[in-house]
Amino acid sequence: MNIVEVHDDVWGAAMARVPLLSERELDVFQLLGKGASNRTIATRLAITERTAKAHVAQILAKLGVESRLQAGITGFAWQIFTRADHHPPHPVLVGPEKSSLPLVE
DSSP, X not given: OOHHHHHHHHHHHHHHHGGXXXXXXXXXXXXXXXXXXXXXXXXXXXXXXXXXXXXXXXXXXXXXXXXXXHXXXXXXXXXXXXXXXXXXXXXXXXXXXXXXXXXOO
């Protein structure tokens, strides 16, 4: 298994776990996808920063990602997919050998 396959596995697993999030965690997740800080999340959702931080920690654990950045990228992608499909997506993972785009080396 190479690094691209590992990355695809992590990506697919995180996307597949999004439905495990509670309604409030989804609110936080969407704001993470927009790059919001804990302070901004707290203000927008009328919760404390400590509560926002706790929600972010739960999201990281449920998605199985290591960082806020990974969760934010997943949140950004989730929003794109759900806008396009109007339902929870089934991620399409494209490996370099399957891509229609030319590879730049």
